[in-house]
Amino acid sequence: MSITAIKGFNDLLPSESGLWQFIEQTARQVFARYGFNEIRVPIVEKTELFCRSIGDTTDIVEKEMYTFTDKGGSSLTLRPEGTASVMRALIEHKLYALDSINKLYYMGPMFRHERPQKGRYRQFHQIGAEVTGAADPLIDAQVLLMVSRLFKELGLTEPSLQINSLGCPVCRPAYREALVAFLAQRQDALCEDCRRRQTTNPLRALDCKVPGCVEATKGAPAMLEHLCPECDLHFSAVQNYLAVAEVPFSLNPRMVRGLDYYTRTTFELVTGLLGSQSAVAAGGRYDGLVEQLGGPAVPGIGFALGVERVALLLGDRNFDGTPDLFIAVLGDAARTAGFHLMAGLQDQGFWVETDCEGKSLKSQMRRADKLKARYSIVLGDTELTAGSGSVKCMGDGSQQAVNLTVAAITEILTGG
Protein backbone atom coordinates (compact mmCIF):
# COMPACT_ATOMS: atom_id res chain seq x y z
CA MET A 1 0.00 0.00 0.00
CA SER A 2 1.39 3.39 -0.90
CA ILE A 3 1.66 6.20 1.60
CA THR A 4 -1.55 8.12 2.18
CA ALA A 5 -2.36 11.33 3.98
CA ILE A 6 -3.19 11.24 7.68
CA LYS A 7 -6.81 10.74 8.65
CA GLY A 8 -8.57 14.07 8.82
CA PHE A 9 -5.78 15.84 6.90
CA ASN A 10 -6.83 16.65 3.37
CA ASP A 11 -5.22 17.80 0.15
CA LEU A 12 -6.82 20.78 -1.50
CA LEU A 13 -6.91 19.79 -5.16
CA PRO A 14 -6.72 22.16 -8.14
CA SER A 15 -10.42 21.68 -8.80
CA GLU A 16 -11.25 23.24 -5.43
CA SER A 17 -8.47 25.77 -4.97
CA GLY A 18 -10.21 28.37 -7.12
CA LEU A 19 -13.13 28.40 -4.69
CA TRP A 20 -10.79 28.75 -1.73
CA GLN A 21 -8.96 31.60 -3.38
CA PHE A 22 -12.28 33.31 -3.97
CA ILE A 23 -13.17 32.97 -0.29
CA GLU A 24 -9.78 34.21 0.87
CA GLN A 25 -9.68 37.06 -1.59
CA THR A 26 -13.20 38.18 -0.70
CA ALA A 27 -12.29 38.15 2.98
CA ARG A 28 -9.16 40.23 2.35
CA GLN A 29 -11.13 42.78 0.36
CA VAL A 30 -13.91 43.10 2.92
CA PHE A 31 -11.51 43.24 5.87
CA ALA A 32 -9.51 45.98 4.18
CA ARG A 33 -12.63 48.14 3.93
CA TYR A 34 -12.98 47.98 7.69
CA GLY A 35 -9.35 48.82 8.34
CA PHE A 36 -8.03 45.38 9.21
CA ASN A 37 -4.44 44.32 8.53
CA GLU A 38 -3.16 40.81 8.18
CA ILE A 39 -1.02 39.22 10.86
CA ARG A 40 0.75 35.90 10.30
CA VAL A 41 1.53 33.93 13.41
CA PRO A 42 3.20 30.52 13.86
CA ILE A 43 1.29 27.27 13.61
CA VAL A 44 3.02 25.86 16.69
CA GLU A 45 2.99 27.55 20.09
CA LYS A 46 3.91 26.65 23.65
CA THR A 47 1.17 24.43 25.04
CA GLU A 48 0.74 26.76 27.99
CA LEU A 49 -0.60 29.52 25.73
CA PHE A 50 -3.69 27.48 24.87
CA CYS A 51 -4.18 26.19 28.40
CA ARG A 52 -4.24 29.73 29.70
CA SER A 53 -6.41 31.25 26.98
CA ILE A 54 -8.87 28.56 25.90
CA GLY A 55 -9.18 27.08 29.39
CA ASP A 56 -7.79 23.98 31.06
CA THR A 57 -11.12 22.25 31.44
CA THR A 58 -12.43 22.77 27.92
CA ASP A 59 -12.75 19.78 25.62
CA ILE A 60 -10.35 21.36 23.17
CA VAL A 61 -7.51 21.50 25.69
CA GLU A 62 -8.44 18.33 27.53
CA LYS A 63 -8.64 15.95 24.62
CA GLU A 64 -8.33 17.52 21.20
CA MET A 65 -4.92 19.16 21.00
CA TYR A 66 -1.96 17.92 19.01
CA THR A 67 0.63 18.27 21.75
CA PHE A 68 4.17 16.96 21.65
CA THR A 69 7.52 17.45 23.31
CA ASP A 70 10.25 18.90 21.12
CA LYS A 71 13.93 18.04 21.27
CA GLY A 72 14.57 20.73 23.85
CA GLY A 73 11.97 19.20 26.15
CA SER A 74 9.32 21.93 25.77
CA SER A 75 5.68 21.03 25.42
CA LEU A 76 4.44 22.42 22.12
CA THR A 77 1.02 22.33 20.47
CA LEU A 78 -0.30 22.71 16.96
CA ARG A 79 -2.69 25.63 17.28
CA PRO A 80 -6.33 24.60 17.72
CA GLU A 81 -7.52 28.17 17.05
CA GLY A 82 -6.10 31.54 16.13
CA THR A 83 -7.05 34.12 18.74
CA ALA A 84 -4.56 32.96 21.39
CA SER A 85 -1.60 33.36 19.05
CA VAL A 86 -2.73 36.76 17.82
CA MET A 87 -3.09 38.01 21.40
CA ARG A 88 0.29 36.53 22.29
CA ALA A 89 1.83 38.44 19.37
CA LEU A 90 -0.01 41.62 20.34
CA ILE A 91 1.51 41.42 23.82
CA GLU A 92 4.95 40.24 22.72
CA HIS A 93 5.38 43.07 20.19
CA LYS A 94 3.51 45.62 22.29
CA LEU A 95 1.24 46.40 19.37
CA TYR A 96 -1.23 47.93 21.83
CA ALA A 97 1.36 50.66 22.48
CA LEU A 98 1.71 51.57 18.81
CA ASP A 99 -1.97 52.29 18.50
CA SER A 100 -4.78 52.12 21.00
CA ILE A 101 -6.92 50.19 18.54
CA ASN A 102 -5.57 47.18 16.66
CA LYS A 103 -7.56 45.53 13.91
CA LEU A 104 -5.98 42.29 12.76
CA TYR A 105 -6.99 39.38 10.58
CA TYR A 106 -5.45 36.00 9.88
CA MET A 107 -6.09 32.89 7.86
CA GLY A 108 -4.61 29.44 7.99
CA PRO A 109 -4.77 25.88 9.25
CA MET A 110 -5.84 24.88 12.76
CA PHE A 111 -5.60 21.43 14.31
CA ARG A 112 -7.93 19.47 16.53
CA HIS A 113 -7.96 15.74 17.09
CA GLU A 114 -11.67 15.09 16.52
CA ARG A 115 -13.46 12.34 14.66
CA PRO A 116 -13.66 13.57 11.05
CA GLN A 117 -17.03 14.23 9.52
CA LYS A 118 -18.29 16.32 6.67
CA GLY A 119 -17.27 19.91 7.35
CA ARG A 120 -15.08 18.85 10.24
CA TYR A 121 -11.49 17.76 9.82
CA ARG A 122 -8.42 17.41 12.00
CA GLN A 123 -6.61 20.01 9.99
CA PHE A 124 -9.14 22.67 9.16
CA HIS A 125 -8.87 26.26 8.06
CA GLN A 126 -10.10 29.42 9.61
CA ILE A 127 -10.25 33.03 8.56
CA GLY A 128 -10.54 35.24 11.58
CA ALA A 129 -10.40 38.87 12.65
CA GLU A 130 -9.77 40.54 16.00
CA VAL A 131 -10.16 44.09 17.32
CA THR A 132 -8.38 45.04 20.52
CA GLY A 133 -8.39 48.23 22.53
CA ALA A 134 -12.04 49.17 22.48
CA ALA A 135 -14.82 48.00 24.77
CA ASP A 136 -17.44 50.20 23.13
CA PRO A 137 -20.52 48.38 21.83
CA LEU A 138 -20.03 50.20 18.56
CA ILE A 139 -17.03 47.94 17.94
CA ASP A 140 -19.15 44.83 18.57
CA ALA A 141 -21.64 46.07 16.03
CA GLN A 142 -18.89 46.92 13.57
CA VAL A 143 -17.45 43.42 13.73
CA LEU A 144 -20.90 41.91 13.26
CA LEU A 145 -21.56 44.27 10.39
CA MET A 146 -18.31 43.21 8.77
CA VAL A 147 -19.09 39.52 9.19
CA SER A 148 -22.52 39.93 7.71
CA ARG A 149 -21.11 41.92 4.78
CA LEU A 150 -18.46 39.27 4.21
CA PHE A 151 -21.10 36.58 3.83
CA LYS A 152 -23.10 38.85 1.58
CA GLU A 153 -20.05 39.40 -0.63
CA LEU A 154 -19.50 35.66 -0.72
CA GLY A 155 -23.01 35.36 -2.08
CA LEU A 156 -24.37 33.54 0.95
CA THR A 157 -27.62 34.51 2.58
CA GLU A 158 -28.21 31.25 4.36
CA PRO A 159 -26.16 31.39 7.55
CA SER A 160 -28.17 33.52 9.95
CA LEU A 161 -26.72 35.60 12.74
CA GLN A 162 -27.53 34.70 16.33
CA ILE A 163 -26.30 36.75 19.25
CA ASN A 164 -26.20 36.48 22.99
CA SER A 165 -24.41 38.03 25.95
CA LEU A 166 -22.44 35.94 28.38
CA GLY A 167 -22.02 38.69 30.95
CA CYS A 168 -18.78 39.60 32.64
CA PRO A 169 -16.79 38.61 35.75
CA VAL A 170 -19.19 40.78 37.76
CA CYS A 171 -22.46 39.14 36.78
CA ARG A 172 -21.55 35.72 35.43
CA PRO A 173 -20.55 34.06 38.74
CA ALA A 174 -23.89 34.99 40.31
CA TYR A 175 -25.73 33.70 37.28
CA ARG A 176 -23.71 30.55 37.28
CA GLU A 177 -24.67 29.92 40.87
CA ALA A 178 -28.33 30.46 40.11
CA LEU A 179 -28.11 28.04 37.22
CA VAL A 180 -26.26 25.39 39.22
CA ALA A 181 -28.90 25.65 41.94
CA PHE A 182 -31.61 25.27 39.32
CA LEU A 183 -29.93 22.25 37.74
CA ALA A 184 -29.27 20.64 41.12
CA GLN A 185 -33.03 20.39 41.64
CA ARG A 186 -33.36 18.53 38.39
CA GLN A 187 -30.33 16.23 38.67
CA ASP A 188 -32.29 13.10 37.83
CA ALA A 189 -33.64 14.47 34.58
CA LEU A 190 -30.23 15.43 33.24
CA CYS A 191 -28.03 13.29 31.05
CA GLU A 192 -24.74 11.91 32.28
CA ASP A 193 -22.68 14.55 30.47
CA CYS A 194 -24.64 17.43 31.90
CA ARG A 195 -24.37 16.06 35.43
CA ARG A 196 -20.63 15.72 35.01
CA ARG A 197 -20.34 19.25 33.60
CA GLN A 198 -22.16 20.87 36.49
CA THR A 199 -18.91 21.64 38.19
CA THR A 200 -16.79 22.35 35.12
CA ASN A 201 -19.10 24.07 32.66
CA PRO A 202 -22.74 24.10 33.81
CA LEU A 203 -23.76 26.52 31.04
CA ARG A 204 -23.38 23.70 28.54
CA ALA A 205 -26.57 22.13 29.85
CA LEU A 206 -28.47 24.93 28.12
CA ASP A 207 -27.04 23.78 24.83
CA CYS A 208 -27.59 20.04 25.39
CA LYS A 209 -29.66 18.22 22.78
CA VAL A 210 -30.70 15.25 24.88
CA PRO A 211 -34.54 15.48 25.09
CA GLY A 212 -34.52 15.05 28.87
CA CYS A 213 -32.14 17.97 29.28
CA VAL A 214 -34.07 20.16 26.88
CA GLU A 215 -37.18 19.49 28.94
CA ALA A 216 -35.43 19.91 32.30
CA THR A 217 -33.82 23.22 31.41
CA LYS A 218 -36.97 24.82 30.02
CA GLY A 219 -37.50 27.20 32.90
CA ALA A 220 -33.81 27.66 33.58
CA PRO A 221 -32.61 31.14 34.45
CA ALA A 222 -31.21 32.93 31.39
CA MET A 223 -27.98 34.87 31.40
CA LEU A 224 -29.70 37.77 29.68
CA GLU A 225 -31.90 38.26 32.75
CA HIS A 226 -28.94 38.24 35.09
CA LEU A 227 -26.73 40.75 33.32
CA CYS A 228 -25.29 43.49 35.50
CA PRO A 229 -26.39 47.03 34.57
CA GLU A 230 -23.20 47.67 32.58
CA CYS A 231 -23.46 44.45 30.57
CA ASP A 232 -27.15 45.01 30.01
CA LEU A 233 -26.50 48.49 28.70
CA HIS A 234 -23.68 47.24 26.50
CA PHE A 235 -25.82 44.51 24.99
CA SER A 236 -28.79 46.73 24.21
CA ALA A 237 -26.43 49.26 22.64
CA VAL A 238 -25.02 46.51 20.40
CA GLN A 239 -28.54 45.64 19.30
CA ASN A 240 -29.36 49.26 18.63
CA TYR A 241 -26.28 49.71 16.48
CA LEU A 242 -27.10 46.55 14.58
CA ALA A 243 -30.54 47.94 13.88
CA VAL A 244 -29.01 51.20 12.67
CA ALA A 245 -26.74 49.31 10.27
CA GLU A 246 -29.68 47.11 9.26
CA VAL A 247 -27.87 43.91 10.15
CA PRO A 248 -30.46 41.18 10.64
CA PHE A 249 -29.99 39.00 13.73
CA SER A 250 -31.87 36.92 16.22
CA LEU A 251 -31.39 36.48 19.94
CA ASN A 252 -30.29 33.06 21.18
CA PRO A 253 -30.20 33.17 24.99
CA ARG A 254 -28.96 29.58 25.09
CA MET A 255 -25.87 30.07 23.02
CA VAL A 256 -22.75 29.15 24.98
CA ARG A 257 -19.08 28.97 24.10
CA GLY A 258 -16.60 26.16 24.22
CA LEU A 259 -13.77 28.52 25.03
CA ASP A 260 -13.50 30.07 28.46
CA TYR A 261 -12.26 33.50 27.46
CA TYR A 262 -15.50 34.89 26.08
CA THR A 263 -17.37 37.71 27.84
CA ARG A 264 -20.39 39.80 26.97
CA THR A 265 -21.33 39.70 23.29
CA THR A 266 -21.10 36.30 21.59
CA PHE A 267 -22.41 35.31 18.21
CA GLU A 268 -22.66 32.53 15.67
CA LEU A 269 -23.59 32.23 12.06
CA VAL A 270 -25.58 29.06 11.84
CA THR A 271 -26.98 27.07 8.95
CA GLY A 272 -29.21 24.08 8.62
CA LEU A 273 -27.48 22.93 5.47
CA LEU A 274 -24.43 21.24 6.95
CA GLY A 275 -25.98 18.62 9.22
CA SER A 276 -24.57 18.74 12.69
CA GLN A 277 -21.84 21.14 11.64
CA SER A 278 -24.20 24.06 11.90
CA ALA A 279 -21.75 26.76 12.93
CA VAL A 280 -20.14 28.43 9.95
CA ALA A 281 -18.59 31.30 11.86
CA ALA A 282 -18.51 32.24 15.50
CA GLY A 283 -16.93 34.72 17.83
CA GLY A 284 -17.39 37.13 20.63
CA ARG A 285 -15.89 39.56 23.06
CA TYR A 286 -12.99 38.55 25.29
CA ASP A 287 -12.26 41.51 27.51
CA GLY A 288 -10.08 39.71 30.05
CA LEU A 289 -7.98 37.62 27.69
CA VAL A 290 -5.03 39.91 27.04
CA GLU A 291 -4.57 40.57 30.72
CA GLN A 292 -4.92 36.86 31.45
CA LEU A 293 -2.03 36.23 29.09
CA GLY A 294 0.20 38.69 30.91
CA GLY A 295 -0.55 41.82 28.90
CA PRO A 296 -2.27 45.04 29.87
CA ALA A 297 -6.03 45.20 30.46
CA VAL A 298 -6.94 45.55 26.80
CA PRO A 299 -10.45 44.53 25.73
CA GLY A 300 -10.97 42.58 22.55
CA ILE A 301 -13.53 41.03 20.23
CA GLY A 302 -13.15 38.74 17.26
CA PHE A 303 -14.51 35.90 15.22
CA ALA A 304 -13.43 33.08 12.95
CA LEU A 305 -15.11 31.30 10.10
CA GLY A 306 -14.53 27.74 8.94
CA VAL A 307 -13.27 27.82 5.38
CA GLU A 308 -14.25 24.19 4.69
CA ARG A 309 -17.80 24.92 5.81
CA VAL A 310 -18.09 28.08 3.76
CA ALA A 311 -16.72 26.16 0.78
CA LEU A 312 -19.39 23.50 1.28
CA LEU A 313 -22.10 26.15 1.34
CA LEU A 314 -20.78 27.70 -1.85
CA GLY A 315 -20.79 24.28 -3.50
CA ASP A 316 -19.32 23.45 -6.87
CA ARG A 317 -18.40 26.57 -8.70
CA ASN A 318 -16.11 26.90 -11.61
CA PHE A 319 -13.40 29.46 -11.05
CA ASP A 320 -11.14 28.21 -13.80
CA GLY A 321 -10.13 30.62 -16.53
CA THR A 322 -9.41 29.65 -20.11
CA PRO A 323 -6.35 30.24 -22.29
CA ASP A 324 -6.46 33.17 -24.69
CA LEU A 325 -4.58 31.37 -27.42
CA PHE A 326 -3.34 27.92 -28.33
CA ILE A 327 -0.41 27.78 -30.74
CA ALA A 328 -0.34 24.56 -32.73
CA VAL A 329 3.02 23.84 -34.34
CA LEU A 330 4.25 21.57 -37.13
CA GLY A 331 7.97 20.88 -37.26
CA ASP A 332 10.99 22.15 -35.37
CA ALA A 333 11.23 25.54 -37.06
CA ALA A 334 7.57 26.26 -36.27
CA ARG A 335 8.01 25.04 -32.74
CA THR A 336 10.81 27.54 -32.18
CA ALA A 337 8.87 30.36 -33.83
CA GLY A 338 5.78 29.45 -31.80
CA PHE A 339 7.77 29.49 -28.61
CA HIS A 340 9.07 32.95 -29.45
CA LEU A 341 5.56 34.18 -30.18
CA MET A 342 4.22 32.60 -27.02
CA ALA A 343 6.83 34.30 -24.85
CA GLY A 344 6.02 37.68 -26.38
CA LEU A 345 2.28 37.28 -25.91
CA GLN A 346 2.67 36.09 -22.34
CA ASP A 347 4.65 39.24 -21.65
CA GLN A 348 1.59 41.14 -22.85
CA GLY A 349 -0.41 39.40 -20.16
CA PHE A 350 -2.09 36.69 -22.23
CA TRP A 351 -2.48 33.09 -21.24
CA VAL A 352 -0.94 31.16 -24.10
CA GLU A 353 -0.57 27.41 -24.48
CA THR A 354 1.29 25.36 -27.04
CA ASP A 355 2.15 21.74 -27.78
CA CYS A 356 4.88 20.25 -25.65
CA GLU A 357 4.52 16.61 -26.57
CA GLY A 358 5.24 16.64 -30.30
CA LYS A 359 1.71 15.56 -31.10
CA SER A 360 -0.15 15.48 -34.37
CA LEU A 361 -2.02 18.58 -35.48
CA LYS A 362 -5.27 16.83 -34.75
CA SER A 363 -4.22 16.09 -31.20
CA GLN A 364 -3.04 19.64 -30.75
CA MET A 365 -6.38 21.01 -31.93
CA ARG A 366 -8.18 18.61 -29.65
CA ARG A 367 -6.11 19.89 -26.78
CA ALA A 368 -6.88 23.49 -27.72
CA ASP A 369 -10.55 22.57 -27.61
CA LYS A 370 -10.28 20.70 -24.33
CA LEU A 371 -8.51 23.65 -22.69
CA LYS A 372 -11.31 25.87 -24.04
CA ALA A 373 -8.80 28.22 -25.64
CA ARG A 374 -10.48 31.30 -27.08
CA TYR A 375 -8.31 31.30 -30.19
CA SER A 376 -5.90 28.97 -31.93
CA ILE A 377 -3.29 29.44 -34.60
CA VAL A 378 -1.44 26.87 -36.66
CA LEU A 379 2.23 27.42 -37.41
CA GLY A 380 3.93 25.43 -40.15
CA ASP A 381 6.45 25.99 -42.95
CA THR A 382 3.88 27.83 -45.09
CA GLU A 383 3.16 30.37 -42.35
CA LEU A 384 6.82 30.86 -41.52
CA THR A 385 7.79 31.68 -45.10
CA ALA A 386 4.77 33.92 -45.59
CA GLY A 387 5.21 35.61 -42.22
CA SER A 388 1.48 35.38 -41.72
CA GLY A 389 -1.17 32.85 -40.81
CA SER A 390 -4.74 32.73 -39.65
CA VAL A 391 -6.11 32.90 -36.18
CA LYS A 392 -9.14 30.76 -35.53
CA CYS A 393 -11.86 31.71 -33.12
CA MET A 394 -12.69 28.46 -31.34
CA GLY A 395 -16.16 29.62 -30.48
CA ASP A 396 -17.57 30.03 -33.97
CA GLY A 397 -14.81 28.49 -36.07
CA SER A 398 -14.17 31.68 -38.02
CA GLN A 399 -10.64 32.47 -39.12
CA GLN A 400 -8.89 35.70 -39.90
CA ALA A 401 -5.53 36.40 -41.47
CA VAL A 402 -2.84 37.86 -39.28
CA ASN A 403 0.84 38.72 -39.42
CA LEU A 404 2.96 36.57 -37.15
CA THR A 405 3.87 39.40 -34.81
CA VAL A 406 3.05 39.90 -31.17
CA ALA A 407 1.45 43.26 -31.99
CA ALA A 408 -0.86 41.88 -34.68
CA ILE A 409 -2.00 38.92 -32.60
CA THR A 410 -2.43 41.10 -29.52
CA GLU A 411 -4.85 43.21 -31.50
CA ILE A 412 -7.03 40.21 -32.30
CA LEU A 413 -6.90 38.81 -28.77
CA THR A 414 -7.96 42.10 -27.23
CA GLY A 415 -10.38 43.06 -29.99
CA GLY A 416 -12.36 39.81 -30.06
Add this chain to the structure above:
RNA sequence: GUGGCCAUGGUGAAGCGGUUAACACUUACGACUGUGACUCGUACAUUCGAGGGUUCGAUCCCCUCUGGCCACCCCA
Protein backbone atom coordinates in the same frame (compact mmCIF):
# COMPACT_ATOMS: atom_id res chain seq x y z
C1' G B 1 -13.83 8.91 22.46
C1' U B 2 -19.05 6.06 21.36
C1' G B 3 -22.64 4.00 17.89
C1' G B 4 -24.80 2.87 12.82
C1' C B 5 -23.96 2.23 7.52
C1' C B 6 -20.32 1.53 3.67
C1' A B 7 -15.55 0.24 0.59
C1' U B 8 -15.26 -2.76 -7.22
C1' G B 9 -10.82 1.23 -12.72
C1' G B 10 -9.07 8.22 -13.32
C1' U B 11 -14.84 8.89 -12.32
C1' G B 12 -20.10 7.06 -11.73
C1' A B 13 -21.25 2.32 -11.02
C1' A B 14 -23.34 -3.51 -12.38
C1' G B 15 -22.00 -8.35 -10.66
C1' C B 16 -22.58 -11.42 -5.01
C1' G B 17 -19.25 -18.61 -4.31
C1' G B 18 -16.75 -20.89 -10.62
C1' U B 19 -18.00 -14.68 -15.52
C1' U B 20 -13.43 -12.68 -20.97
C1' A B 21 -15.51 -8.31 -13.88
C1' A B 22 -21.02 -5.34 -17.55
C1' C B 23 -22.32 -0.47 -19.03
C1' A B 24 -21.42 4.91 -19.18
C1' C B 25 -18.09 8.93 -18.74
C1' U B 26 -12.97 10.38 -18.82
C1' U B 27 -8.23 9.63 -21.13
C1' A B 28 -5.04 8.08 -25.45
C1' C B 29 -4.66 6.97 -30.62
C1' G B 30 -6.90 6.54 -35.40
C1' A B 31 -10.90 7.28 -39.48
C1' C B 32 -9.76 13.24 -41.20
C1' U B 33 -1.57 12.29 -44.70
C1' G B 34 -2.17 20.77 -42.19
C1' U B 35 -7.28 22.53 -38.32
C1' G B 36 -11.07 21.05 -32.44
C1' A B 37 -16.37 20.19 -31.34
C1' C B 38 -20.55 15.74 -33.81
C1' U B 39 -20.00 10.61 -35.43
C1' C B 40 -17.45 5.90 -35.78
C1' G B 41 -13.41 2.45 -34.49
C1' U B 42 -9.50 0.69 -31.17
C1' A B 43 -7.05 0.64 -26.34
C1' C B 44 -7.38 1.24 -20.93
C1' A B 45 -9.29 -3.41 -13.64
C1' U B 46 -4.51 -10.82 -14.01
C1' U B 47 -8.18 -7.51 -10.38
C1' C B 48 -12.59 -6.01 -6.71
C1' G B 49 -9.41 -0.92 0.30
C1' A B 50 -5.23 -4.06 3.22
C1' G B 51 -4.09 -8.64 5.83
C1' G B 52 -5.69 -13.31 7.49
C1' G B 53 -9.47 -17.48 7.60
C1' U B 54 -13.47 -21.00 5.55
C1' U B 55 -13.68 -23.59 0.69
C1' C B 56 -11.61 -27.84 -4.60
C1' G B 57 -12.41 -22.53 -5.75
C1' A B 58 -13.85 -16.28 -3.02
C1' U B 59 -14.92 -9.51 -5.47
C1' C B 60 -19.00 -12.32 -3.20
C1' C B 61 -19.07 -15.89 3.41
C1' C B 62 -16.19 -14.96 8.46
C1' C B 63 -12.41 -12.11 11.43
C1' U B 64 -8.89 -8.08 12.04
C1' C B 65 -7.06 -3.53 10.33
C1' U B 66 -7.40 0.94 7.42
C1' G B 67 -10.37 4.61 5.20
C1' G B 68 -15.17 7.11 4.12
C1' C B 69 -20.12 8.82 5.35
C1' C B 70 -23.90 9.80 9.17
C1' A B 71 -25.30 10.59 14.24
C1' C B 72 -23.55 11.47 19.35
C1' C B 73 -19.81 14.36 21.63
C1' C B 74 -17.54 18.82 20.60
C1' C B 75 -16.94 22.87 17.49
C1' A B 76 -15.37 26.91 12.84
